[in-house]
Amino acid sequence: MTEQFIWTVALAGLVTLFLKSAFIEGQHYFQLPQWFIDALEFVPPAILCALVIPGIFKGDVGLVREFGSVPIDPKPIAALIAAMTFLATKKTIPTLLAGMASLYLVFWVQI
Amino acid sequence: MPHDPNRQLQSRALQGMRAMTPLLPGIVPFGLIAGFTPVSFGFTWFDAWAGSLLMFAGASQLAAYQLMNESASLWVILLTVAAINLRYLLYSASIAPHLANADRLTRLLAGYGLTDQIYAICHRDYPTHDWDLQERVAYYAGGSCLIWGLWQACTVLGAFVGQIIPVFWSLEFMIPLTFLALALNTLKSRSHQTAAMTGAIVSFAGLTLPYNLGLILGGIAGIIAGVVHQRMRS
Numbered sequence: 001m002t003e004q005f006i007w008t009v010a011l012a013g014l015v016t017l018f019l020k021s022a023f024i025e026g027q028h029y030f031q032l033p034q035w036f037i038d039a040l041e042f043v044p045p046a047i048l049c050a051l052v053i054p055g056i057f058k059g060d061v062g063l064v065r066e067f068g069s070v071p072i073d074p075k076p077i078a079a080l081i082a083a084m085t086f087l088a089t090k091k092t093i094p095t096l097l098a099g100m101a102s103l104y105l106v107f108w109v110q111i
Numbered sequence: 112m113p114h115d116p117n118r119q120l121q122s123r124a125l126q127g128m129r130a131m132t133p134l135l136p137g138i139v140p141f142g143l144i145a146g147f148t149p150v151s152f153g154f155t156w157f158d159a160w161a162g163s164l165l166m167f168a169g170a171s172q173l174a175a176y177q178l179m180n181e182s183a184s185l186w187v188i189l190l191t192v193a194a195i196n197l198r199y200l201l202y203s204a205s206i207a208p209h210l211a212n213a214d215r216l217t218r219l220l221a222g223y224g225l226t227d228q229i230y231a232i233c234h235r236d237y238p239t240h241d242w243d244l245q246e247r248v249a250y251y252a253g254g255s256c257l258i259w260g261l262w263q264a265c266t267v268l269g270a271f272v273g274q275i276i277p278v279f280w281s282l283e284f285m286i287p288l289t290f291l292a293l294a295l296n297t298l299k300s301r302s303h304q305t306a307a308m309t310g311a312i313v314s315f316a317g318l319t320l321p322y323n324l325g326l327i328l329g330g331i332a333g334i335i336a337g338v339v340h341q342r343m344r345s
Contacts, residue, residue, distance in 0.1 A: 008188055012189060013164075013167075015193050016166045021223070021225070022199075024218045024221055025218055040200075041341075043194055043198070043334055044297045045298060045303045045307035046333025046336075046337060048195075048310075049308070049314070050311065050313070050325075051326060052291050053311055053318065053329070055287025057318055059180070061284050067279065079287065086292050092292045095292045096285055096288050100284065
């Protein structure tokens with residue numbers, strides 16, 4: 001555990017605690033402005049999609065670290081299959097299983 | 112019937128636990144993932160648990176560890192965590208009047224223990240019951256202690272499982288897959304889809320930017336696109 005890690009997680013914990021208890025702590029309650037509530041609607045789709053992208057296109061998965069890279073990156077293909085699985089089933093666990101299974105499959109056929 | 116306040120608070124706490132129970136199965140796989148993905152990045156089991164203890168907020172934990180692995184800068188990590196957890200502001204504002212006048216420590220613990228699930232049951236049950244402050248706190252404590260304990264147990268268990276699973280299983284890839292499922296689940300309207308598409312495209316265009324700046328720009332652009340799309344339609 002490095003010093004930088006402790007700081008990062010502790011600060012992330014503080015940010016989270018601040019957001020969770022901002023209003024519970026305050027004695028004076030006020031209405032959040034409407035524009036803020038409207039914008040809040042779009043935070044999850046925007047930030048989650050923005051977060052998916054580097055996970056798919058950046059960095060290497062354990063398969064690559066263990067066996068070396070392959071001509072076609074299996075991650076985008078696996079993510080696409082996972083996305084189609086979610087749209088078809090609306091269930092998270094089948095989505096994860098389909099994504100991982102296609103990751104292995106696309107990797108192994110290229111070796 | 113004899114009135115025993117302790118007995119009554121106990122039964123409120125149990126009631127909170129019972130109300131929470133149907134929501135628990137959903138967090139088990141998520142808790143396991145939050146435990147084993149950091150380990151597959153090379154963190155120790157204790158490092159993986161630290162996120163659950165200090166943050167206690169699933170999706171933002173996954174994001175924080177993924178970004179630490181990508182060597183993102185501290186402020187990008189904190190900004191992302193804040194964005195994912197912004198919804199707690201709404202929960203907090205909605206729950207606050209019910210917990211007003213509780214003492215400082217109780218309010219601090221209630222803040223730390225706030226989750227999607229506890230918000231759901233309290234938001235549903237507080238207005239329809241004539242409970243006093245202590246009963247509301249007992250209900251909250253029962254539900255949140257139960258989910259807290261299960262979450263901690265699942266992360267630690269997941270972290271230990273992660274240590275014995277070989278690297279080539281690539282379990283860390285479950286983080287983007289989880290975000291993918293969570294993201295697709297939010298596409299309720301055209302405006303949400305616009306926000307999501309814009310977020311993804313800008314983030315992709317900014318992949319080579321330093322400090323994972325593309326992620327922040329994608330998030331901001333996506334939110335603006337969603338708001339603008341909704342304004343234009345109404």
